[in-house]
Amino acid sequence: MMIELDLQSEIPIYTQLMDQIIEGIASGRLEPGESLPSVRSLASDIGINLHTVNKAYTLLKQEGFIQVHRKKGVIVVQKEEMPQVTEHYLAKLGQQLRPVVAESLCRGLNQEQLTEIIARLYNDIQPQDKE
Amino acid sequence: MMIELDLQSEIPIYTQLMDQIIEGIASGRLEPGESLPSVRSLASDIGINLHTVNKAYTLLKQEGFIQVHRKKGVIVVQKEEMPQVTEHYLAKLGQQLRPVVAESLCRGLNQEQLTEIIARLYNDIQPQDKE
Amino acid sequence: MMIELDLQSEIPIYTQLMDQIIEGIASGRLEPGESLPSVRSLASDIGINLHTVNKAYTLLKQEGFIQVHRKKGVIVVQKEEMPQVTEHYLAKLGQQLRPVVAESLCRGLNQEQLTEIIARLYNDIQPQDKE
Amino acid sequence: MMIELDLQSEIPIYTQLMDQIIEGIASGRLEPGESLPSVRSLASDIGINLHTVNKAYTLLKQEGFIQVHRKKGVIVVQKEEMPQVTEHYLAKLGQQLRPVVAESLCRGLNQEQLTEIIARLYNDIQPQDKE
DNA sequence: GTGGTCTAGACCACA
DNA sequence: GTGGTCTAGACCACG
Numbered sequence: 146m147m148i149e150l151d152l153q154s155e156i157p158i159y160t161q162l163m164d165q166i167i168e169g170i171a172s173g174r175l176e177p178g179e180s181l182p183s184v185r186s187l188a189s190d191i192g193i194n195l196h197t198v199n200k201a202y203t204l205l206k207q208e209g210f211i212q213v214h215r216k217k218g219v220i221v222v223q224k225e226e227m228p229q230v231t232e233h234y235l236a237k238l239g240q241q242l243r244p245v246v247a248e249s250l251c252r253g254l255n256q257e258q259l260t261e262i263i264a265r266l267y268n269d270i271q272p273q274d275k276e
Numbered sequence: 277m278m279i280e281l282d283l284q285s286e287i288p289i290y291t292q293l294m295d296q297i298i299e300g301i302a303s304g305r306l307e308p309g310e311s312l313p314s315v316r317s318l319a320s321d322i323g324i325n326l327h328t329v330n331k332a333y334t335l336l337k338q339e340g341f342i343q344v345h346r347k348k349g350v351i352v353v354q355k356e357e358m359p360q361v362t363e364h365y366l367a368k369l370g371q372q373l374r375p376v377v378a379e380s381l382c383r384g385l386n387q388e389q390l391t392e393i394i395a396r397l398y399n400d401i402q403p404q405d406k407e
Numbered sequence: 408m409m410i411e412l413d414l415q416s417e418i419p420i421y422t423q424l425m426d427q428i429i430e431g432i433a434s435g436r437l438e439p440g441e442s443l444p445s446v447r448s449l450a451s452d453i454g455i456n457l458h459t460v461n462k463a464y465t466l467l468k469q470e471g472f473i474q475v476h477r478k479k480g481v482i483v484v485q486k487e488e489m490p491q492v493t494e495h496y497l498a499k500l501g502q503q504l505r506p507v508v509a510e511s512l513c514r515g516l517n518q519e520q521l522t523e524i525i526a527r528l529y530n531d532i533q534p535q536d537k538e
Numbered sequence: 539m540m541i542e543l544d545l546q547s548e549i550p551i552y553t554q555l556m557d558q559i560i561e562g563i564a565s566g567r568l569e570p571g572e573s574l575p576s577v578r579s580l581a582s583d584i585g586i587n588l589h590t591v592n593k594a595y596t597l598l599k600q601e602g603f604i605q606v607h608r609k610k611g612v613i614v615v616q617k618e619e620m621p622q623v624t625e626h627y628l629a630k631l632g633q634q635l636r637p638v639v640a641e642s643l644c645r646g647l648n649q650e651q652l653t654e655i656i657a658r659l660y661n662d663i664q665p666q667d668k669e
Numbered sequence: 670g671t672g673g674t675c676t677a678g679a680c681c682a683c684a
Numbered sequence: 685g686t687g688g689t690c691t692a693g694a695c696c697a698c699g
Contacts, residue, residue: 152608155673157698164375171381193609194699210382230385238376238393244295245372246397250302251341254361256398260391262369266377267387286697288674314686325676330687338600346414346684347455349686419683426637433643456684472644492647500638500655506557507634508659512564513603516623518660522653524631528639529649548682550689576671587691592672608699611671 146175146182148191158193162201167210170221173272177227181211181219277306277313279322289324293332298341301352304403308358312342312350408437408444410453420455424463429472432483435534439489443473443481539568539575541584551586555594560603563614566665570620574604574612 148165150158169175181202182190188198202219205211209228213219228234249259279296281289300306312318315333319326333350336342340359345351359365380390410427412420431437443464444452450460464481467473471490475481490496511521541558543551562568574580577595581588595612598604602621607613621627642652 152610153605154608158608159698164378167375167382168378171378197699200698228383230383230389234383235393238380239397241376242394242397243401244298245369246394247295247299247302247401249369250398250401251298252359252361252365256395258361259394259398262366263373263377263390263394264387266370266373267381267390270374270378270381290674316686327677328675331674333687343415344687346416346420346686348414421683426640429637429644430640433640459684462683490645492645492651496645497655500642501659503638504655504659505663506560507631508656509557509561509564509663511631512660512663513560514621514623514627518657520623521656521660524628525635525639525652525656526649528632528635529643529652532636532640532643552689578671589692590690593689595672606672608671 148187150191150193159197159201159204162198163205166201166205168270170210172270175221177221177224179221180217181221183218279318281322281324283324289328290332290335293329294336297332297336299401301341301358303401306352308352308355310352311345311348312352314349410449412453412455421459421462421466424460425467428463428467430532432472434532437483439483439486441483442479443483445480541580543584543586545586551590552594552597555591556598559594559598561663563603563620565663568614570614570617572614573607573610574614576611 146166146169148162150161150165152158154161156164166175166181170177175181181187184195184198184202188195202211202213206213209226210222211219212222212226246259249255277300279293281292281296283289285292297306297312301308306312312333313321315326315329319329333342333344337344340357341353343351343353343357377390380386408428408431410424412423412427414420416423428437428443432439437443443449446457446460446464450457464473464475468475471488472484473481474484474488508521511517539562541555543554543558545551547554559568559574563570568574574595575583577588577591581591595604595606599606602619603615605613605615605619639652642648
């Protein structure tokens with residue numbers, strides 16, 4: 146599992162970590178049931194604070210992407226248990242996307258172009274092996 | 277100019293204010309050349325500190341959405357001077373959207389559905405000059 | 408006398424006005440002894456406040472570039488009376504130029520290039536008719 | 539890092555601070571990658587408010603001279619990432635220098651003399667690695 | 670302990 | 685009256 150952090154970024158490290166793990170799941174590089182490194186080992190691997198990894202894991206657990214077993218350690222949830230498209234999620238999505246769309250409109254980036262960007266991201270992230 | 281803020285939100289007030297103003301421009305409720313309320317009056321209108329408004333204005337000025345005119349006060353930039361779709365902007369956009377798409381993939385929200393959400397936001401915000 | 412002001416600029420209008428008049432003198436478009444418009448007419452010509460023009464004139468007078476006669480109005484000083492290169496002026500110059508040179512060094516603009524820019528400005532402003 | 543401020547000057551403190559830091563970089567007293575004191579410690583060291591220091595740092599960050607690193611704090615950018623000579627910078631430079639040259643012409647300070655002043659500043663600021 | 674945010678009150682330059 | 689600057693004190697997120 147490759148984690149790339151930008152320590153200069155204004156995005157908190159724990160958020161970047163969450164994003165990377167979620168993208169890992171989305172892309173298939175992290176499979177359901179697969180186990181993640183322990184808080185300690187991941188922290189030392191990428192050279193950040195224990196608390197930071199812990200915070201990311203805790204939030205991912207809260208959102209339902211991972212489970213923490215006393216014995217098996219940290220694992221990605223099974224496909225059936227993966228978080229769904231809830232009302233709450235859709236609301237958050239709209240709230241996130243609204244300012245993005247507004248700025249696009251101001252700058253003259255039209256709906257087709259934005260859709261195209263979204264499409265490229267889907268293809269970019271999505272698992273490519275179709276078998 | 278209606279401004280709606282959520283003082284409890286984790287999103288900084290000055291960011292919400294920027295978003296609202298940008299959406300105002302995108303929607304046509306704020307027209308190019310139109311003048312915005314003074315820092316002081318807007319602050320007292322919406323019940324926040326003038327420095328918070330000032331920060332929002334300053335950032336909007338830096339991004340090129342508004343100008344501070346010595347006589348007319350704060351004005352929305354002319355259409356020709358509106359910020360463009362720069363490389364830098366596209367990079368920022370991709371960076372913002374990437375985690376959104378990743379989470380969508382995990383939750384099983386497919387590309388068509390996300391595109392549909394974008395489309396609705398475009399229609400929602402866009403100026404509705406129907407007459 | 409053409410005056411070009413940028414009302415959006417962060418540079419105060421009275422300063423821009425002073426700069427323009429000094430450049431006018433430097434370029435020969437305003438000759439020693441020539442009279443400048445009255446505060447009132449200049450203000451209405453360029454559409455700014457009386458006080459602003461007044462401030463510019465007052466400061467120019469203090470610096471010795473113009474004289475205000477009760478009868479002749481405002482005139483550019485004679486060549487012999489033009490402000491000289493004083494110690495005080497050199498100190499001000501160094502103080503102004505120091506940060507400019509420092510930033511140039513940081514950005515990798517070398518001495519020759521900066522000198523070239525200065526040279527171009529001299530040629531640009533200087534009176535061109537040599538007869 | 540020595541900082542000398544003139545609290546009586548008409549030049550804003552945050553500007554003086556920016557200038558001093560840029561000169562520090564230009565002179566080599568501040569090396570790329572080196573970390574700057576925290577907002578709080580610098581503020582208390584030089585006896586000004588932390589918000590004033592913060593403003594200077596924020597602007598320097600925006601201009602690309604420093605970065606805020608999540609672990610190392612505030613650092614001078616690496617040499618490769620140092621701001622370049624952009625069109626925008628050259629425009630700003632011309633705008634800054636134009637009135638200076640105009641006044642020089644009026645006062646009879648010729649191009650050679652001004653060039654000489656620039657040269658002295660370059661030598662004065664430039665890193666003196668003689669050993 | 671760090672930077673980021675917000676509030677509050679004050680002074681000044683500008684127009 | 686406007687924006688710009690500075691000070692001061694407080695809370696929070698982050699690491």
